[in-house]
Amino acid sequence: MVAALGLLTLLVAENDATAVGEEGRRSSNLLSENAEAEQAGQPIYRAKCAYCHGMKADGRGRGLPNAANLRKFKRGYTRFVKAVKEGYKTMPPWGGMGELTDEEINQVGAYLETLAKRNANWADPEELSDADGVSVDQVATNTVEPAAPKEYQIHIGHILDAWQDTPGQLGLATILEQEAAIASEHAAYAVADLEDWDVIRTHTAHVRHAIDPAREANGPGKGYGVVAAAEAIVQHMTFARDTADANESVKLHAKHVLASVANIHFWCSKILDKAAQISGGASPISSAFFAEEIVEHLTWIQHGRDADADGTISWGLGEGGLAQIRAHLSYIE
Numbered sequence: 001m002v003a004a005l006g007l008l009t010l011l012v013a014e015n016d017a018t019a020v021g022e023e024g025r026r027s028s029n030l031l032s033e034n035a036e037a038e039q040a041g042q043p044i045y046r047a048k049c050a051y052c053h054g055m056k057a058d059g060r061g062r063g064l065p066n067a068a069n070l071r072k073f074k075r076g077y078t079r080f081v082k083a084v085k086e087g088y089k090t091m092p093p094w095g096g097m098g099e100l101t102d103e104e105i106n107q108v109g110a111y112l113e114t115l116a117k118r119n120a121n122w123a124d125p126e127e128l129s130d131a132d133g134v135s136v137d138q139v140a141t142n143t144v145e146p147a148a149p150k151e152y153q154i155h156i157g158h159i160l161d162a163w164q165d166t167p168g169q170l171g172l173a174t175i176l177e178q179e180a181a182i183a184s185e186h187a188a189y190a191v192a193d194l195e196d197w198d199v200i201r202t203h204t205a206h207v208r209h210a211i212d213p214a215r216e217a218n219g220p221g222k223g224y225g226v227v228a229a230a231e232a233i234v235q236h237m238t239f240a241r242d243t244a245d246a247n248e249s250v251k252l253h254a255k256h257v258l259a260s261v262a263n264i265h266f267w268c269s270k271i272l273d274k275a276a277q278i279s280g281g282a283s284p285i286s287s288a289f290f291a292e293e294i295v296e297h298l299t300w301i302q303h304g305r306d307a308d309a310d311g312t313i314s315w316g317l318g319e320g321g322l323a324q325i326r327a328h329l330s331y332i333e
C-alpha cells in the first residue's frame with residue numbers, strides 16, 4: 001500500500017513537474033510538497049546550511065556574511081541544486097559541509113519551500129508559464145563581493161550552532177550543556193534524602209546515563225552524553241585550530257577551549273568512577289558522600305571551578321568548564 005502510494009506520487013509528480021501548491025508555490029523538485037521529505041529535510045538543513053543561512057533560512061546565520069535569504073529564492077530549482085553542488089560565489093560547494101545525495105538535496109529543497117515566501121520560485125524558468133514572466137536575468141545578483149570564507153568558522157559552527165550526529169542537530173556545546181543540566185538535576189534528586197540508599201542509587205544511575213549512555217543504557221538524558229560531546233568538541237576545535245586560515249586568535253583561544261574541555265572530561269571520569277562505586281555496593285555513608293561530590297563536579301562542568309581560590313575562574317588546569325569554553329569561543333575573531 002505504502003509502496004503503491006509512493007509510486008502514485010512519483011507518477012503524479014512526473015506528469016506535473018511544476019507543482020503549484022496551495023499557496024501558489026511552484027517547484028520542479030520531485031519531492032516538492034511531499035510531507036515526509038519536508039520532515040526529512042529539516043534536520044539536514046539545520047546541520048548543513050543553517051550555520052550560514054540561519055535557522056529560519058533568512059540569510060542570517062553566523063557563518064559567512066551575506067548568505068542568501070533562501071525564503072526568497074527565485075532562480076529555479078536546477079540552479080538551486082547547482083549552487084549546492086558546485087558552490088555559488090562565496091559559498092563553497094556543498095556549503096563546505098560535505099556532500100549530500102540527490103535525494104537529500106531534494107529533501108532540503110522540499111523543506112525550504114515550507115519556509116518560502118509566497119513569491120519565491122522553485123520552478124525552473126523554462127517550466128514557468130508566461131504567467132509571471134520571471135526570467136533569470138531579471139533577478140538582481142549581489143555585486144558586492146563579501147569576505148572570503150574562513151574554514152575555521154565552519155568548525156566552530158559545529159561546536160556552537162549545529163552538528164549532524166547530535167539529537168536535533170544541536171551544536172556540540174549545546175548538547176553538552178543540556179546533558180550536563182539533566183545530570184545535574186538527577187544528581188540533586190540523589191542527594192535529596194541522603195539516608196535513602198535506593199534513592200541515591202536510582203538517581204545516580206540517571207546521572208550516569210546523561211554523562212555516558214555507553215555505561216548506562218537507560219535514563220532521562222538525550223542519549224548522547226557529556227563525554228561524547230566533550231570529545232567531539234576536542235575534535236572540532238582541533239580542526240579549527242589546524243586550518244590553513246586559522247589566525248592567532250583562533251590558535252590562542254583554541255588552547256584555552258581545549259584546556260577547559262580536558263577539565264570537563266576529567267570531571268566526567270571522576271563522576272563515572274563515583275557512580276560505579278555507588279552502584280557497585282559502596283556503603284550508605286560512602287554513597288552519600290560520593291553523591292554529594294557528583295553534584296559538585298557537575299557544577300564545575302557547567303560553570304568552572306575556582307580551584308586556586310584566587311577569586312577568578314580561568315581556562316586553565318582544573319578551572320575552566322563550559323562557561324569558559326563559550327567565553328573563549330566568543331573571543332575568537
Ligand code: HEC
Pocket residue numbers: 045048049050051052053063064065066067068070073074075079080083084088089090091092094095096097108142146149154
Ligand atoms: C559556509 C557558509 C554556507 C553554508 C554552510 C551554506 N551556504 Fe549557501 N550560500 C552561502 C553564501 C555566503 C551565499 C551567497 C553567495 C553570494 O551571493 O556571494 C550562499 C548562496 C546560496 C545559494 C544561492 C542563492 C541565490 O540567490 O542564488 C543557494 C541556493 C544556497 N546557498 C543553498 C545552500 C544550501 C541548500 C546549503 C546547505 C546544504 C548551503 N547553502 C550551505 C553560504 C553558505
